[in-house]
Amino acid sequence: MDIKQKIHNHSFLYILVALVFMAGVFSYYRFMTKQDYLVGYEGACDLAVNGNKCFAGCSDDACTEKYYYSKMVKYSPDLYKECGEDITDCEAASSCLLGDHDCSKTYCDPEVDGDACATEVDIQNNKDSTEEESPQNNEINNDNL
Amino acid sequence: MICYSFSKPLYFLFSSDVPALLYYSHIPTAIIALLVGFFVFWKGKQFLINKLLFAISVCFSLWVISNLILWTNIYSDLMLFVWSFLRVLSTLISILSIYFIYVFLEKKDVSTLLKSIFLILTVPIIVLSPTSINLSGFNITNCDAFMFEGPLFQFSRVFFGILAMTWILVLLIRKYRKSEVDFKKQIWLMGLGMELFLFSFFMVTFLAAYLTDLGILSDSRLEYYGLFGMDIFIGLLAYLIVRYRAFHIKLFAAQALVIGTIILIASQFAFIQDSTNRILTAVTLAIVSTFGWWLVKSVKAEIKQKEELKIANAKISSQNDQLEVANVELKKADQAKNEFINIASHQLRTPITVIKGTISMLQDGTMDSFNGEQKKKFYDGARSKCQKLEDIINDILNATSLTNKKFNVMDKEIEKIDVKEFFEKMIDGFKAETLEREIDLSIGDLDASVPEVFGQRKYLEEAFSNLLTNAIKYTPSPKQTPDVRDKRDGKATIIIGNRRDGDDVIFSVKDNGIGIPAEEIPNLFKKFARAQNAVDMYTDGTGLGLFIIKEIVEGHGGKVWVESELGKGAEFFVKLPIKPKNKVDIKEYIKKRADIKM
Numbered sequence: 179m180d181i182k183q184k185i186h187n188h189s190f191l192y193i194l195v196a197l198v199f200m201a202g203v204f205s206y207y208r209f210m211t212k213q214d215y216l217v218g219y220e221g222a223c224d225l226a227v228n229g230n231k232c233f234a235g236c237s238d239d240a241c242t243e244k245y246y247y248s249k250m251v252k253y254s255p256d257l258y259k260e261c262g263e264d265i266t267d268c269e270a271a272s273s274c275l276l277g278d279h280d281c282s283k284t285y286c287d288p289e290v291d292g293d294a295c296a297t298e299v300d301i302q303n304n305k306d307s308t309e310e311e312s313p314q315n316n317e318i319n320n321d322n323l
Numbered sequence: 324m325i326c327y328s329f330s331k332p333l334y335f336l337f338s339s340d341v342p343a344l345l346y347y348s349h350i351p352t353a354i355i356a357l358l359v360g361f362f363v364f365w366k367g368k369q370f371l372i373n374k375l376l377f378a379i380s381v382c383f384s385l386w387v388i389s390n391l392i393l394w395t396n397i398y399s400d401l402m403l404f405v406w407s408f409l410r411v412l413s414t415l416i417s418i419l420s421i422y423f424i425y426v427f428l429e430k431k432d433v434s435t436l437l438k439s440i441f442l443i444l445t446v447p448i449i450v451l452s453p454t455s456i457n458l459s460g461f462n463i464t465n466c467d468a469f470m471f472e473g474p475l476f477q478f479s480r481v482f483f484g485i486l487a488m489t490w491i492l493v494l495l496i497r498k499y500r501k502s503e504v505d506f507k508k509q510i511w512l513m514g515l516g517m518e519l520f521l522f523s524f525f526m527v528t529f530l531a532a533y534l535t536d537l538g539i540l541s542d543s544r545l546e547y548y549g550l551f552g553m554d555i556f557i558g559l560l561a562y563l564i565v566r567y568r569a570f571h572i573k574l575f576a577a578q579a580l581v582i583g584t585i586i587l588i589a590s591q592f593a594f595i596q597d598s599t600n601r602i603l604t605a606v607t608l609a610i611v612s613t614f615g616w617w618l619v620k621s622v623k624a625e626i627k628q629k630e631e632l633k634i635a636n637a638k639i640s641s642q643n644d645q646l647e648v649a650n651v652e653l654k655k656a657d658q659a660k661n662e663f664i665n666i667a668s669h670q671l672r673t674p675i676t677v678i679k680g681t682i683s684m685l686q687d688g689t690m691d692s693f694n695g696e697q698k699k700k701f702y703d704g705a706r707s708k709c710q711k712l713e714d715i716i717n718d719i720l721n722a723t724s725l726t727n728k729k730f731n732v733m734d735k736e737i738e739k740i741d742v743k744e745f746f747e748k749m750i751d752g753f754k755a756e757t758l759e760r761e762i763d764l765s766i767g768d769l770d771a772s773v774p775e776v777f778g779q780r781k782y783l784e785e786a787f788s789n790l791l792t793n794a795i796k797y798t799p800s801p802k803q804t805p806d807v808r809d810k811r812d813g814k815a816t817i818i819i820g821n822r823r824d825g826d827d828v829i830f831s832v833k834d835n836g837i838g839i840p841a842e843e844i845p846n847l848f849k850k851f852a853r854a855q856n857a858v859d860m861y862t863d864g865t866g867l868g869l870f871i872i873k874e875i876v877e878g879h880g881g882k883v884w885v886e887s888e889l890g891k892g893a894e895f896f897v898k899l900p901i902k903p904k905n906k907v908d909i910k911e912y913i914k915k916r917a918d919i920k921m
Contacts, residue, residue: 190438191378197449198411204453209403216460217324217399218470251460254324254399265463266327 213254219265221250221272221283225301231285234296246296248272249284256281326397326466338395343596345394348547351590352554353387356380358586359557363564367571371432375423376560376570379416383524383553386412399461406468407452410476413525414448417483420521424491427513428498444486448479484525488518509567516559523552558583577622581615671715674708681705718867721785736779737903742828743769746819749784753791760800760815764791767820773828777902778879786875789868790832790895791817797857798836798892827881827900835892844885848873856889872897879903 223232232246261268274281286295332338360380367373460471495514527549534540561579563569684690757764794817817834843854851866876883887893
């Protein structure tokens with residue numbers, strides 16, 4: 179079998195392997211080098227300020243302890259610049275800043291999310307909390323800042 | 324970014340946040356698939372089906388390892404990079420499975436059209452996998468990318484799963500209907516294994532999510548159970564290899580059993596937590612490996628012995644056949660010897676008796692009492708019997724020579740023969756005899772398109788001379804007694820003719836002699852064969868003439884046959900190539916003969 183015939187017979191395989199390899203290179207460049215993606219996470223939410231617009235979550239299966247959050251989405255390079263690779267204890271992670279390329283913060287809507295939102299009991303229990311921000315809308319986009 | 328709620332894994336793969344069953348379902352399955360795939364590929368690199376199974380096993384193992392990385396890791400960059408490949412790998416598994424089953428069933432490669440269809444289905448998934456259409460982000464709280472997965476890619480896995488299962492099912496059913504019983508069993512086993520694998524791989528996660536939505540299941544993350552489908556598939560493949568030698572591999576059950584047991588015991592390490600159990604498992608593994616190795620070795624030796632016995636039996640059987648052939652040849656030789664003795668006793672003795680009688684008369688002076696004419700008659704008789712003896716001896720020598728080695732026309736001895744001149748000379752040679760017997764021997768229609776033929780003149784002269792001798796001999800002459808003469812209808816004639824037949828020429832020698840009984844014709848060209856009416860007419864005759872003709876004609880790459888009606892004559896046909904093709908290089912021939920003698 180000559181080389182031409184061999185290439186013809188294996189063209190299906192060669193095309194697939196070449197495409198997968200190229201896709202791998204692009205993926206590596208996008209995700210590992212450029213970090214061109216959004217990051218979703220649970221940002222801080224002050225019950226005293228936002229009341230039942232905060233999402234309520236349980237720290238364990240038995241739900242002995244609750245925590246409150248808003249849903250944050252930020253562009254990965256911005257978040258990395260503001261907080262490093264770990265967003266724990268990073269205040270900037272919980273709000274959209276002026277320089278952020280793509281950022282959104284979503285609050286709980288009792289009519290849509292129902293039981294996922296904090297209740298009046300939760301608000302009462304946390305009334306001493308410090309007010310950190312004053313939301314005007316359910317959702318604050320980067321464009322509004 | 325890192326998933327802040329989870330702990331860092333050890334060596335990218337080991338995390339305390341995941342259930343032990345995850346490792347049990349992933350690591351051994353990936354290793355088994357890869358090992359079997361590589362083993363099959365290694366044993367038959369040239370076969371497409373082996374390559375395809377290897378490709379499926381590589382894609383599957385990569386998918387499993389990628390999936391394990393996603394379960395255990397906390398680095399969003401790495402996880403997205405790996406995640407982007409999952410759909411590519413599952414799509415490849417689906418398409419390669421269809422391709423694999425097609426080749427398994429049809430024993431040939433798929434058409435270019437089908438390959439193009441495979442590419443059309445696969446390329447969009449591969450090309451779009453690094454883009455936001457596949458993945459736009461990552462949730463570092465849940466440590467997954469489900470909410471950022473594009474709808475096209477979300478449904479691609481289920482789509483390709485259903486596509487592969489349906490396509491393969493149709494292929495299997497269609498082939499099953501037309502197949503032999505033995506292959507039906509293979510189709511059934513392969514189909515069952517492949518469909519189970521595809522169903523568990525592609526559908527379990529989807530079904531688990533659906534059942535969780537319905538409230539029937541509490542945990543939707545059940546994909547690790549789906550991987551066990553591959554183990555079942557591999558088990559059935561192993562059975563197909565052992566039972567039917569699928570993938571052109573010779574593997575025996577003991578090997579498969581030992582390998583399977585070792586892998587199963589080794590996979591226990593994936594979830595054993597305490598040291599005591601680890602040590603016990605390690606000891607068990609060592610014992611099973613050692614005894615397994617002995618078992619395989621002894622079974623191998625036994626199989627080798629059986630195969631050797633089989634070969635020896637075949638050899639003995641072949642030698643028996645050879646002995647039988649030799650026995651038949653010996654019987655033939657014995658028969659030939661008897662026939663020779665018969666000829667020697669009857670046909671050689673008669674002329675000798677006549678010659679001896681004439682010499683005795685000369686010795687004792689009886690000859691002196693005869694007049695000149697009477698003496699001449701005795702001398703002619705003795706001379707004629709000497710000639711007869713010479714003819715018989717020549718026939719016997721020629722036939723013996725042709726029996727010992729097949730006559731082949733020699734390239735260096737081939738010469739151009741002018742057909743007309745050849746037969747004219749031959750007729751001249753028989754002039755005295757034909758005149759004496761009042762037989763009209765002539766050349767009839769000669770085809771002008773073949774004025775010449777190529778062959779070994781000496782042998783062709785002998786062949787045609789034998790034919791003409793027979794024709795003259797068995798065409799009754801007016802000089803013979805009435806009972807013989809009356810066997811002929813009209814004047815005694817022998818006509819020589821020829822006609823072209825493609826690259827061949829067919830010569831004919833037609834007489835209006837006594838003819839040949841139809842039942843004698845099939846044996847006529849065999850050694851010592853003589854038709855009964857010929858024996859009745861002339862008791863002498865060796866029965867070798869036609870055999871010699873046949874050998875010479877076949878040596879030239881030709882054919883001889885006869886058409887005859889009893890009492891009305893016979894027509895002998897000799898078909899010869901105008902230029903012989905099966906000629907032998909005389910130098911090579913002499914060299915070979917010399918080698919044989921040495």
